[in-house]
Amino acid sequence: MALNKNNSNRIQRTNTDLLNHLMAQFRLLKKSTVDFENGDSDEILRMALHLRILASDSEHGKGNSLLSLTMPNFEVLDTCPIIDLHEGIMFYMGGMVSLDIGSTPLRWLLNKDENPRWRPYKEWWEACILCLGNKKFTRKWFIKEMTDTDGGAHVDKKLKKIYYTLKHQGYMGFEIARGGQISEETIPSPINLIIKQIANEMLVSLEKNLKEDLDS
Numbered sequence: 001m002a003l004n005k006n007n008s009n010r011i012q013r014t015n016t017d018l019l020n021h022l023m024a025q026f027r028l029l030k031k032s033t034v035d036f037e038n039g040d041s042d043e044i045l046r047m048a049l050h051l052r053i054l055a056s057d058s059e060h061g062k063g064n065s066l067l068s069l070t071m072p073n074f075e076v077l078d079t080c081p082i083i084d085l086h087e088g089i090m091f092y093m094g095g096m097v098s099l100d101i102g103s104t105p106l107r108w109l110l111n112k113d114e115n116p117r118w119r120p121y122k123e124w125w126e127a128c129i130l131c132l133g134n135k136k137f138t139r140k141w142f143i144k145e146m147t148d149t150d151g152g153a154h155v156d157k158k159l160k161k162i163y164y165t166l167k168h169q170g171y172m173g174f175e176i177a178r179g180g181q182i183s184e185e186t187i188p189s190p191i192n193l194i195i196k197q198i199a200n201e202m203l204v205s206l207e208k209n210l211k212e213d214l215d216s
Contacts, residue, residue, distance in 0.1 A: 015070070022066045025050050026206045033199050044192050047199045048146040049153055054202060055125050056144060067121050076124040076205040079116045079197065083128055095130035095137075096197060097190045101176055108190040110197055124201075130194065135162065139198050142191060167191055 029050040036043040057065045067074045080096045097108045119127070130137040145163045149156040159167075167189045176183040 018066065018070050022054070022070050023210065025054050025066060026203070026210065029054070029199055030203055033196070033203065036196065041192070044195055045146065045150075045152045048143050048195055051139075051143050051195070051198060051202060052147045052152065055121055056140065057122075071209065074121045074205070074209060075118040076121045077116050077201050077208075078119045078124050078127065079112045079201055080127070080129045081111050081113045083131055095128070097130065097193055099187070099190075104185075106176070106185055106187055108188060108193050110193060118205075121205075130190075142194055143198065146191070146195065 029047060032043040032046040032050065036047060054066050057068055081094070083095050094111070096111055098111055100107050100109045125140045126138055128136045129139055129142075143152075145160065147153045149159055150163070150167075169187060176185060176187065
């Protein structure tokens with residue numbers, strides 16, 4: 001390993017070292033996903049953290065995602081239905097999940113595109129996956145809010161109002177009417193379902209691209 005010319009106190013990692021870290025994050029994400037499916041709801045925090053390490057580049061140039069460091073041309077399978085946000089639409093509701101108002105209790109359903117498509121990971125990370133009213137949300141937004149403020153890697157004393165509302169009120173303050181009357185039913189949060197699907201997309205994509213390394 002060679003000394004980094006920009007900082008004599010740091011040593012440049014080898015590509016093999018970085019790839020080993022990528023493989024480790026893949027295994028950890030897979031384990032957390034299995035544990036979450038088996039009933040350990042706290043694992044959603046670890047899932048978000050592993051996704052952040054894999055895909056989130058620093059906004060201040062102090063660090064890079066593992067994908068950026070190891071496979072900058074990496075593509076991820078995008079299962080989210082295409083959201084039509086053409087000019088003139090003032091109010092839209094849809095994307096990766098939708099609220100099933102016919103169920104009791106209320107629940108969120110996962111929406112999957114019949115023709116999922118492969119996208120460069122940075123494009124996939126920044127793409128809008130949910131619209132509620134005039135609010136648009138990306139994979140990056142969900143993951144970073146959970147990791148940076150809500151326990152994935154850090155706990156803030158105050159949460160952004162929009163994230164708090166989605167987590168605790170489930171539907172941006174909208175109300176559900178049944179038989180002409182406003183329902184008092186609790187609307188669950190869609191956040192865990194969304195993060196779980198983001199993890200599934202990443203796992204499928206890593207398994208495809210790292211097949212030879214995983215088999216060795």
